[in-house]
Amino acid sequence: MKLSRAGEDALIASLLRELPASSKLIGDDCAVVEFRGAKDLLVLKTDCVVGEIHFRPSTDPKLIGWKAMMRPLSDFAAISAVPQFALITLVVPSSGSTTWAKTLYRGLKRAASRFDVRIVGGETSATRGAVVISVSVSGFVEKARSVSRAGGKNGDTLFVTGRLGGSLRGKHLRFVPRIDESRWLTKNFRIHAMMDLSDGLGADLPRLAKASKLGFQIDMKKLPLARGANIDNAVSDGEDYELLFAIAPRDRTRLTRAWRKKFPRLPLTCIGSLTRPLNNSTTQLLSGGYLHFQ
Amino acid sequence: MKLSRAGEDALIASLLRELPASSKLIGDDCAVVEFRGAKDLLVLKTDCVVGEIHFRPSTDPKLIGWKAMMRPLSDFAAISAVPQFALITLVVPSSGSTTWAKTLYRGLKRAASRFDVRIVGGETSATRGAVVISVSVSGFVEKARSVSRAGGKNGDTLFVTGRLGGSLRGKHLRFVPRIDESRWLTKNFRIHAMMDLSDGLGADLPRLAKASKLGFQIDMKKLPLARGANIDNAVSDGEDYELLFAIAPRDRTRLTRAWRKKFPRLPLTCIGSLTRPLNNSTTQLLSGGYLHFQ
Secondary structure, three states: OEHHHHHHHHHHHHHHOOOOHHHOOOOOOOEEEEOOOOOOEEEEEEEEEEEOOOEOOOOOHHHHHHHHHHHHHHHHHHHOOEEEEEEEEEEEEOOOEHHHHHHHHHHHHHHHHHOOOEEEEEEEEEEOOOOEEEEEEEEEEOHHHOOOOOOOOOOOEEEEEOOEOOHHHOHHHHOOOOHHHHHHHHHHOOEEEEEEOOOOHHHHHHHHHHHOOOEEEEOHHHOOEOOOOOHHHHHHOOOOOOEEEEEOHHHHHHHHHHHHHHOOOOOEEEEEEEEOOOOOOOOEEEEOOEEEEO | OEHHHHHHHHHHHHHHOOOOHHHOOOOOOOEEEEOOOOOOEEEEEEEEEEEOOOEOOOOOHHHHHHHHHHHHHHHHHHHOOEEEEEEEEEEEEOOOEHHHHHHHHHHHHHHHHHOOOEEEEEEEEEEOOOOEEEEEEEEEEOHHHOOOOOOOOOOOEEEEEOOEOOHHHOHHHHOOOOHHHHHHHHHHOOEEEEEEOOOOHHHHHHHHHHHOOOEEEEOHHHOOEOOOOOHHHHHHOOOOOOEEEEEOHHHHHHHHHHHHHHOOOOOEEEEEEEEOOOOOOOOEEEEOOEEEEO
C-alpha cells in the first residue's frame, strides 16, 4: 500500500498499534510526563513543516520560520502548558542560499522570543530533497492546570476563541498561539477539555468529543467567521490555531464577562455544547453546516 | 553563497552568531537546562538522518531506525545523562511503502527499548523529497555528574573506549551508545571532560581540547584500531560513537583495573594527554598520524 493512499492518519494509526499501551500518546496535542523530583509535569512536542507540502518556494522564509515555531507552541496552548526550550532541526538542499536559511532562522527566533522560549540547540543537514524544518519544544504544566481533550462532561458549554476560516489567505503564516489566553483560562476557571484547532472545527471537534466519550451539538449560525469566510470555511479550512474548550454551563456568564475585560479585542464565542453520545463505537461528524452521524 | 560551499559548520556558526549569548548551546553535545523545582538537570537533544545523505536507499530500514535513535542517545552518553523520552518526526515520500515505514519504526522502537527510552510522541508528514527521520530525546542528569567538553585540566590522561575506524563498513548502523559505560564512569570517577566520537578523533579531540582551552599530545601508535582499520581510518573515518574522556593521571591505574572488571569485553585505551595550549587563538589539529599546529 502506498502512503499517499493510506494517508497520514492511517500511517500514524498503524504505527500506534506497534507501541506499548503505556506510551500511546502520539496523535494527542503534547506528551505530558513526570520529571524526576519535580512537582510540575514535563511537556514535550515536536512538529515539522516541509517545503512544497506546508509552504510554497515563494513564501517569505521569515514567515515560514514563524509558522514552524508557532505550530508546536499552539499545542502547548491546547493543554495550557508553558513552552520554555526549543530545539531546531533544519534540513536544507545544498543548493539553497545561506541568506534564505538565515532569514528563516530570524523568523524562528522572533516567534520563540514572543513567548520567551529559548532556542537551546539544533541540528542542520544537507538534503537532495525538500526543505524540512522540525521544531521540538519542551516546557512545563502544573499538574492541576493540565487540560486534555478527554475531560469534557455531558452538558458542557463549548467555546472557541477568535474567528474561524480562511486561514490560508495569510493567517496561517502569522498567527499567535493562544498561550496567554489558555494560561489565563486555567488560572481562573475549571476547563474540562481543550484543544487547538489545527485541522478545522469539522475535524477537531469530533476528536474532542470522542476523547471525552460524548457527542455534541453546534449552532452553525453562531460560528465566528473570519472576514470573507463562510460556514463551510469555518468548518473545513483548518489552520485556525484557535482554542476550542468545554466548560460547565454555570461558569458561562462569569467567563464571558471576565474574558471581555481581559481580552477585549479577541472574540470568545459559545458555539454549542457537549451531549450524550449516540453510541460508543462511532465518531460523530460535523461538516458543511450539517450534523452527521456515521 | 551556496550552502554546499559554506558547509554545515559554517552555517551553524553563522546562525550561532544570531543567537543571544545565553543560549549558545548549539554545536555542543546536548542542551542542559534547569527544570522548575527539580534537583536534576533537564537534558535535550535532537538529531536527524536524511535519505541519500546518511543512508542509501538499499539500507535495511530497521537499521536506519536503529541509527536514527542511537545517534542522539550517544550524545546523552557524551555528557553522562540518562535518556528517558523520545519524539519522532518521520518525513516520507508519499510514494513510499508503509511496510518500509513500519520496519523503520521497529528499528527506532528496538533502539529506544534497549535503553528504556519511551517513545511518547511524533509527527509524520509527506514530502516530495528525501526521507527525513528526526529524533528528539529528553532526559536528566544529576548536577554533580554532568560532564562537558570544557572541564579538561592540563596533564589529564585521555582515554577512548572501544576501537576506532572503519565504522562505515557496518558499525555505524548497529552501534550501541556508551551510556552504561558513561554512567558508570561518572558514578565512580571524577571525569573532567568527555564527548562522544562522531566525526572522528581527528575532528573531535581538537574540539574537546579547544573547549578546555588546552592542547593535547597523542601517541598515534597506541590508537585502538578496529579490525581492518589503520591509523588514518581511526583518525578520520568518524561515526565511531565511542567515548573520549579526560581524567586526572592519579586515577589512571584504579580506572583501568576497575574498567577491566566491569567491562571485560570493551577495550579502554589511554591514547595521550591534555597539555598546555600553544596559544589561545588557534585550534590544535590532528590528522593523518601527525600533529599539526595551524
